[in-house]
Amino acid sequence: MQNTLLDAGGVRLAVRESGPVDGPAVVLVHGWAQSGEVWSPHPSMRSYALDLRGHGLSEVAAGGYRDSAVWASDLKAVVDHVGRPVVLVGWSYGGLVVVDYLRAHGTGLVDGVVLVGAITEVGRDRPGGVTGPVMRAALPRALSDDPAVAVPALADFCRDQSPGLPGEVVQRLLGTALRVPPRVRRDLFRRDVDSAAVLKAVDKPTLVVHGTADEVVDPAAAEYAAALIPGADLRRYDGTAHSPFLERPERFAADLARFVAEVSR
Numbered sequence: 001m002q003n004t005l006l007d008a009g010g011v012r013l014a015v016r017e018s019g020p021v022d023g024p025a026v027v028l029v030h031g032w033a034q035s036g037e038v039w040s041p042h043p044s045m046r047s048y049a050l051d052l053r054g055h056g057l058s059e060v061a062a063g064g065y066r067d068s069a070v071w072a073s074d075l076k077a078v079v080d081h082v083g084r085p086v087v088l089v090g091w092s093y094g095g096l097v098v099v100d101y102l103r104a105h106g107t108g109l110v111d112g113v114v115l116v117g118a119i120t121e122v123g124r125d126r127p128g129g130v131t132g133p134v135m136r137a138a139l140p141r142a143l144s145d146d147p148a149v150a151v152p153a154l155a156d157f158c159r160d161q162s163p164g165l166p167g168e169v170v171q172r173l174l175g176t177a178l179r180v181p182p183r184v185r186r187d188l189f190r191r192d193v194d195s196a197a198v199l200k201a202v203d204k205p206t207l208v209v210h211g212t213a214d215e216v217v218d219p220a221a222a223e224y225a226a227a228l229i230p231g232a233d234l235r236r237y238d239g240t241a242h243s244p245f246l247e248r249p250e251r252f253a254a255d256l257a258r259f260v261a262e263v264s265r
Helices: 068-082 093-105 133-138 145-160 169-177 181-189 198-201 221-226 248-264
Strands: 002-008 009-016 025-029 044-049 088-091 110-118 208-209 233-237
Touching: 002 068, 002 093, 009 169, 025 068, 025 093, 025 133, 068 093, 088 093, 088 248, 093 110, 093 198, 110 248, 133 145, 133 248, 145 169, 145 181, 169 221, 208 221, 221 233
Parallel strands: 025 044, 025 088, 088 110, 110 208, 208 233
Antiparallel strands: 002 009, 009 044
16 A cells, blocks of 8 residues: 655645556545545555545645535546546545546546446535435534534444444544544535536446445435436445445455456556
């Protein structure tokens, strides 16, 4: 594992690099209030797990969290660092960041797209951002500056987003979430983004993975994205909640490796 620091418009971004340097390149984008640490390395590919601005080891920037162009620029800094075509993988809120990139920069350096329990839109009544009861229960308490309010809400969220995960894993997720400042956690939701036109224009192979028991991002969000992206392959993980790569790691790793091998140049 190698930690790399990149400059994205004056903001320091951390990227965890792992796997064979000559393997297919995969850029992994985590979800709200998490970090690149959530992803497991894969022996057949070169992984670049980004910490979004304000998350993990990346800099807590003064702003930019409400701006699609800023998220696109941050992800472009990673793609440019890789220096060759990549597969973009977005989990949860990371799916929206991937779409931000596609909106601004297109698919010229993209071999494929993978959306995992992902939103592709955000804002009131946006079909690509439909949330479930676990997410709704966490908000707005998880956004509070008051630790007595936010910490229990985040603890419940980390436990309930993927029921059955070992306590050690849940506590690690909680620790990561608590490192994200409340103002950053809030700003990620203070956006209104319609992505229908972007999704319809995706011209690269796309895999959509979603748990049928996901109560953070409603499976309807996956159905929406898969219906708009030409030729998208929607794979439903029965009985799986919000984190397929943690709950069904062997199946997810196999599905991802097969997809990456098929699409990588």
